[in-house]
Each structure stands twice: as structure tokens, then as C-alpha cells.
Amino acid sequence: MSQMRRPVHVVGVGMIPFTKPGASEPYTVMGARAAQAALADAGVDYAEVQQAYVGYVYGDSTAGQAAIYGLGLSGIPVFNVNNNCSTGSSALFLARQAVESGMVECAIALGFEQMVPGALKGAYDDRPSPMARFADVMTEHQGFEAGVPRAAQFFGGAGRDYMAQYGIRADTFGRISVKARQHAARNPLAVFRQTLTLDEVMAAPTVFEPMTRFQCCPPTCGAAAAVVCSAEFAKKHELDASVVIAAQAMTTDTPSTFETGDMRKVVGYDMTAAAARQVYEAAGIGPEDLDVVELHDCFTANELITYEALGLTPEGTAERFIVEGDNTYGGRIVTNPSGGLLSKGHPLGATGLAQCAELVWQLRGQAEQRQVEGARLALQHNLGLGGACVVTLYAKA
Known part of the structure; x- marks a missing residue:
């Protein structure tokens, strides 16, 4: 966890429209475009950037350099980051840490993914899988259902365990998809902008009980980036320093992941709760102070359990939180105004930085039809199995 020894500002963000696999440009082009957009948004020349942290999951070594070289050949250190679905926010964590420590004054974090259709698969079959221990516990x-995507079984199992404990209805999960589509309809960068009714969500083919196809995020291609710098750098270059990273924490698995026999723990509930707790304590706030949240809704089941892990609603009350509309505009806190992973899309390496971009736009008042009125505190939650969780608090300076 960072106690924010010196302020780190997000002065520029960029994101390209997310697309289905096969419809995107090559990762080198996508990555360079997102980074150029972030630099243009900041008003910073690439020559001023001292380090780059580039995240992706499916790609060869030094693919980060291949993408960032589209900005120029400045000779700066380029670090490649791979942390499953939390890759983008892990890159941001490292860029923030470099600035906060005083090692550099300005850094860029970039994330991209050029995905293929279908469920996620490991790249190698001749060595131990990093997910083997998780799969054994599951x-x-x-049990394990052959032919069903493993990720859906992980997160669907978490949903089943929640249902078993609290007796909620299966269509409660479906309501999250309806909300995601309603939000994405306002986001020109999202993959799925067509709204859905609850009946349509629930009538779709079942992937893994209780989740239907519309309750699972799609394989996606895309890229996003953020430029971070010190207050001194921002002042010197007359940059917009209105958004500051107020606190940030990164957690990994503890024994509870594997020893409790609870799929919610297996998919990162405790990692999330620990990271959120550290962030709230460091910033001196509570979840009730938040205005807007972008959280890791790779499946509807994960959004539901994450409401409680982040403290947005007490344990056992997520169904009421959803049914009463407290998770959207006009409710207690707007969650995933971008449409989230479910509807905006989930290009693994880019997701964390796309979340960052959305929240920076919200705090600047630039989110257009998605704008959360008066937003001053924004929380980001990005989760990767295997495992890593990054929770970031942004504040309007």
C-alpha cells in the first residue's frame, strides 16, 4: 500500500474504442494510439516522459517496446507487465510508485490486448499452470464441467456460494447486466451499446448457472493509457493537475483463498476487501464518501460480491442494493458508468487503464452523458486471478 509520500497526479488519459476480436488494428497500432491520446490529453511531449510501464497478457516478450516505440525512440526504460486481468492497474501502480518515490517526475502507463475469439486459455501445456492450485480447490x-469456460466456473461458483448463503434470486445477477448495458449505451467507446431487458438477459443461453451469456464479459481488443507526474512537474509545464491519486493498494492471495472452501474467496473476495480497507485507511475516508466506482465486473457474480467486498453495501445486502437501484444513477453510488467489463469490453491488459480514464473524466466533469454530478471521490477496483487486486482512489484536487 502507498501512503502517498508526495502527490501523484493523473494529468492525461487516453483510450481507443474497444472492439470484438478480428475487428481491431494490431496491438502495436492500438497501443501507440492510446498512448498518443493520453499524451495529447496531458499536453506533454513524449520526450518529457522518463519511464514507461506497459501491460498485456497475451503477447510476446518486449511487446511493450513494440507498442511504445510508435511514440518515438527516446531510449527510456520500458517495463513489461503481466498480471492477468489486473495488468493495466498493475502498470499504473508501478508508474505511480516511480513518481511518488521521486525516481522520476513523469511516467506513462499503457495497457493493450489483441485477443482472439472464445474463452481464455493458457499459452503452454508443457509446464505447471499458475492457475492449477485454484482449479484444484474449485x-x-x-467439480469441473468439461466444455464450460473455466473462468465462468470460477466466478459462477462464487455466485452459487453467495446464493446458497443468502437465498437470493438468480435474476438478481441478471439485473447487473441490464444496468451495464444502460450505462454502455451512453459510452461511444464501448463494444455493446444496445440495451437489454431483464427477460432478454435471463433467456440467453446459460453458460454456467446462475449466469447466462449476457452475464459474461466478451473477449475484446483495445488499449488505454495514463500519464502521471509530480505536482512540481505539472506546475512547471502548466498541466491540468485536478486529479490526484489519493491512495492505492495492491494485494495478493492469502491462505483464506485456498483453505475456506468458499468460491468467493477463491476469486479474490478477501484480496479485494484487504486492498479496499488499506485505501480507505490511508485516505481517511469510508465507502460512504465515494461518488463513483469502476469495479471488475468480468461476470455479474463478481460485481455482486464486490459490492460487499468494497464495503459499498453491508454483507448479505447486495440484492437489495441492486433491486432498489442504489448501484446506478439516482441511487447511492454509480457503479461502472462506463458500462464496465460486461458491456464496455475487457481487453485484459487495457482494462485497468480504461477504468482509470473513465474515472478521470468523471472527476474532471468530462464524462458527457455518463457524468456523475458533483463527483469528487472515485474508486477503481481491478482484479486478476492467480492473483492480484489493485484498488485506487482518485480525488478531485
Whole structure:
């Protein structure tokens, strides 16, 4: 966790429209475009950037350099980051840390993914999988269904365990998809902008009970980036320093992931709760102070359990939180105004930085039809199995 020894400002963000696999430009082009957009938004020349942290999951070594070289050949250090679905925010964590420590004054974090259709798969079959331990726990707890995407079984299992404890309706999860589509309809950068009714969500083919196809995020291609710098750098270059990273925490698995026999723990509930707690304590706030949240809704089940892990609603009350509309405009807190991973899309390496871009736009008042009125505190949650969780608090300076 960072106690923010010196302020770090997000002075520029950029994101390209997310697309379905096969419809995107090559990762080198996508990455360069997003980085150029972030630099243009900041008003910073690439020559001023001292380090780059570039995240992707599916790609060869030094793909980060291949993308960032589209900005120029300045000779700066370029670090490649791979942390499953939390890759983008892990890159941001490192860029923020470099600025906060005083090692550099300005850094860029870039994330991209050029995905292929279908469920996620490991790249190698001749060595131990980093997910093997998680899969063993899942199989022992609920079995394994051949032909069903493994990620859906992980997160669907978490939904089942929640249902078993609290007795909620299956269509409660479906309501999250309806909300996601309503939000994405206002986002020109999202993949799925067509709204859906609850009946349409629930009538779609079942992927893994209780989740239907519309409750699972799609494979996506895209890129996003953020430029971070010190207050001194921002002042010197007359940059917009209105958004500051007020606190940030990164957590990994603890024994509870594997020892409790609860799929919610297996998919990162405790990692999320620990990271959120650290951020709230460092910033001196509570979840009730937040105005807007971008959280990791790779599946509807994960959005539901994450409401409680982040403290947005007490344990056991997520169904009421959803049914009463407290998770959207006019409710207690707007969650995933971008449309989230479910509807905006989930290009693994880019997701964390796309969340960052959305929240920076919200705090600047630039989110147009998605704008959360008067937003001053914004929370980001990005999760990767295997595992890593990054929670970031942005504040309007």
C-alpha cells in the first residue's frame, strides 16, 4: 500500500474504442494510439516522459517496446507487465510508485490486448499452470464441467456460494447486466451499446448457472493509457493537475483463498476487501464518501460480491442494493458508468487503464452523458486471478 509520500497526479488519459476480436488494428497500432491520446490529453511531449510501464497478457516478450516505440525512440526504460486481468492497474501502480518515490517526475502507463475469439486459455501445456492450485480447490469444492469456460466456473461458483448463503434470486445477477448495458449505451467507446431487458438477459443461453451469456464479459481488443507526474512537474509545464491519486493498494492471495472452501474467496473476495480497507485507511475516508466506482465486473457474480467486498453495501445486502437501484444513477453510488467489463469490453491488459480514464473524466466533469454530478471521490477496483487486486482512489484536487 502507498501512503502517498508526495502527490501523484493523473494529468492525461487516453483510450481507443474497444472492439470484438478480428475487428481491431494490431496491438502495436492500438497501443501507440492510446498512448498518443493520453499524451495529447496531458499536453506533454513524449520526450518529457522518463519511464514507461506497459501491460498485456497475451503477447510476446518486449511487446511493450513494440507498442511504445510508435511514440518515438527516446531510449527510456520500458517495463513489461503481466498480471492477468489486473495488468493495466498493475502498470499504473508501478508508474505511480516511480513518481511518488521521486525516481522520476513523469511516467506513462499503457495497457493493450489483441485477443482472439472464445474463452481464455493458457499459452503452454508443457509446464505447471499458475492457475492449477485454484482449479484444484474449485474442482474439490464444486467439480469441473468439461466444455464450460473455466473462468465462468470460477466466478459462477462464487455466485452459487453467495446464493446458497443468502437465498437470493438468480435474476438478481441478471439485473447487473441490464444496468451495464444502460450505462454502455451512453459510452461511444464501448463494444455493446444496445440495451437489454431483464427477460432478454435471463433467456440467453446459460453458460454456467446462475449466469447466462449476457452475464459474461466478451473477449475484446483495445488499449488505454495514463500519464502521471509530480505536482512540481505539472506546475512547471502548466498541466491540468485536478486529479490526484489519493491512495492505492495492491494485494495478493492469502491462505483464506485456498483453505475456506468458499468460491468467493477463491476469486479474490478477501484480496479485494484487504486492498479496499488499506485505501480507505490511508485516505481517511469510508465507502460512504465515494461518488463513483469502476469495479471488475468480468461476470455479474463478481460485481455482486464486490459490492460487499468494497464495503459499498453491508454483507448479505447486495440484492437489495441492486433491486432498489442504489448501484446506478439516482441511487447511492454509480457503479461502472462506463458500462464496465460486461458491456464496455475487457481487453485484459487495457482494462485497468480504461477504468482509470473513465474515472478521470468523471472527476474532471468530462464524462458527457455518463457524468456523475458533483463527483469528487472515485474508486477503481481491478482484479486478476492467480492473483492480484489493485484498488485506487482518485480525488478531485
